[in-house]
Amino acid sequence: MEEQRSHWGHGGLPRWLTGEPGYSASRLPWPSTILLGAVVMIGSTIAARGQMGERAPLDLFARLLLFLAVAVLLLRHRHPVVAVFGASAAAMVYLAAGYPYGPVFLAVAVACFSAVVAGHRRAAWSAVGMVWLGHVLVAHWLPPSGGHAAPWGQELGIAAWVVAIVAAAEFVRVRREQWADQRAEREAVQQRRADEERLRMARELHDVLAHSISVINVQSSVGLALLDSDPEQARTALTTIKAASKEALGEVRQVLDTLRAPGDAPRAPAPGLDRLPELVEQAASTGLTVTVETDGMRGSVPPGADLAAFRIVQEALTNVVRHSGSRTAQVRIGYEPGRIRLRIDDEGPATGNEAGGSGNGLAGMRERAAALGGTIEAGPRADGGFRVRAELPLLSDSPGAAAPKEETP
Template identity: 65%
Template sequence: MTEHTSRASGPGGPPWQRWLAAPPAVARLPWLSSAVVLLIQLVGSTFASENQERADHRVDLDVFGYALLTLGPALLVLRHRHPPLAAFGTAAVAAAYFAAGYPYGPIFLSVVVGAFGAVVAGHRHAAWGALGLFWGSLLLTGHWLYRWLPPDDDGPAPWGFGGAVAAWAVAVLAVSELLRARREQVAREQAEREAAERRRADEERLRIARELHDVLAHSISVINVQAGVGLALLDSDPDQARTALTTIKSASKEALGEVRQVLDTLRSPGGAAPRAPAPGLARLPELAAQAERAGLTVTTRTEGTPSPLPPGADLAAFRIVQEALTNTVRHSGSRTARVLLRYAADELELRIDDDGPATGEGTVGGNGLVGMRERAAAFGGTVTAGPREDGGFRVTARLPLRRGGNGETTERGNGETT
């Protein structure tokens, strides 16, 4: 209902103008509208012939006259593919009709439709030329050639008639230009809407890709480390190997749950709310525990008074920390990492440090860092990452806050207050 109302009340003028600017499919069939024009010309000209034959000294319609009345609408069938031909053809047919002395009547209609079609199709010069040809032929036959053309007792046409035809041609061109401009505007608006829809779809695909990357990269890194531990200790320390397998099971179960939640939103966009709340900074202790199972000791510290993040930014902050720790597990020889949450008056600073050195297993700076920067940028924040002078590596993210404040500093080791 909302969409229908916005379309009906949007820019574009009265309903008839919107209809002409974007007519329904059936109205765009050239043969159908041409048949309507043919019917109007035949019926209207027949009545005109009965009234004008004696009073206005016009020639009665014969086979040639009806052929001309039919030829104009027949040319209109070509106006979508060959607009100039239809415009000039209908103008020439109408000029021949009046030169033959047949009654004035609705044969003007085929000229109007032909010129209108040419202007709307972008061939305005052809429309102007066709109407100029038609008007010039009326002046020529009405003020000079009438002596040699039927009917025999015909006199010169009044000059007012030529002026009326000129005014009529100008009006046709003006309305045609108005509708052409309106149709181009409708086409632009439609293209902009389609482009916006494509952008929204691309952004949604990118969001889902980032979410899947973060979930899978972290979980698979934990699984990879624990699988190596389990294989190494399978014979010498079965209990420790069993612990590694338990960690693998737990990490894979959690990853499957988060992937299922992401896919549920993909299958039913705008549908029911997710069954589990999205991860946030409140789950940092769980994240630290997972990293510990992968062999990485994580210490978290909070400075300032924790303040709420805008909707979605809490998830972005969590994923940034998660990705930074995943990169430490995968690319750093350090088995410790430090996470700092610093709340200022208007922003949250996240700082993730490890002491290095890099292990050479891949390179830091691929999709993970790109994803972190995109997540932060979506909420007006920034992410910087690079090696420190002492050989370690640091990721720093800044996210705007709704409100903030300074307060006490607390420290946690693997999620526990010390």
């Protein structure tokens, strides 16, 4: 039903007749039609001189038919079916009247070409077949008065001309469809890349802001509680707030700079596991004691994997600060050939409904791991705590390993 409706326009009229958007151009092709009309008129005059005595001389009616065959081509973009049948009908009457062969076929060819390219193949074939059959009927069975039947050999030439015109039109139509498909595919790829870039920016901003704001929230609570009883401790809390907010502003500015100028490298290197001591220090300022254990020797770690590992640990510790009653956490990093293993544990219990963190935080960790071809598991432990376990490959050619625009080469 949908396909049937697509062929009909307003008022129940066919789209090829109404000329609605998608089947037509917005302007009439005046320059090319005028040029074609001049070629047909002048060429027909020259052809008539060469066929004098064989075909009827050009008169006013012949000129009118030639004019109609060309004038209807003004509609070949808006109404290609009307144009091809109009030009074919005028040409058929012109030939049936015994007027000279000549550029009148050019008008039919242009109309046929436009109809095929516009997708009206059946109409184009029908119109051109009508001209050819009409010519055969008139030339062989109903020749003009005083004339004689034309030789059958010339029909081969006319048939070859028809096939050549339709074949050329079909070739152009196919090429246009291929170009349209390629353009649509390129636009889809660009849209997908834009969506991925927005997702990456949102994930990066979430990780930066969630961690820093959690530290600021805890320290502001401490500062307010100790403002009167222990001003020195309150001062320390305010100092931590200042440092955390400054760091957050710097990282947010780096992300936004990358967003504004995607072709430029960030001014500062992206964070990695070498900044883990800073995370431990910030966690300590909130009252969380973090123990870090490392197994294996750290070798060459691709920047993308290094950033992902840092953000996963950062988000896991942020979730401990925000959603766990535990004041201790354990971070275990295992360097193995071709991979990094991460494990972050806290003793619990959860202090709210969102045990282990919000949906966005856990989703962001999973997306980072998946972008590198890694895996991540996060969930409550049997003893009431919470565990985050991640495995990230270190192959430089793994998907997303390059982490474009997140780090400085």
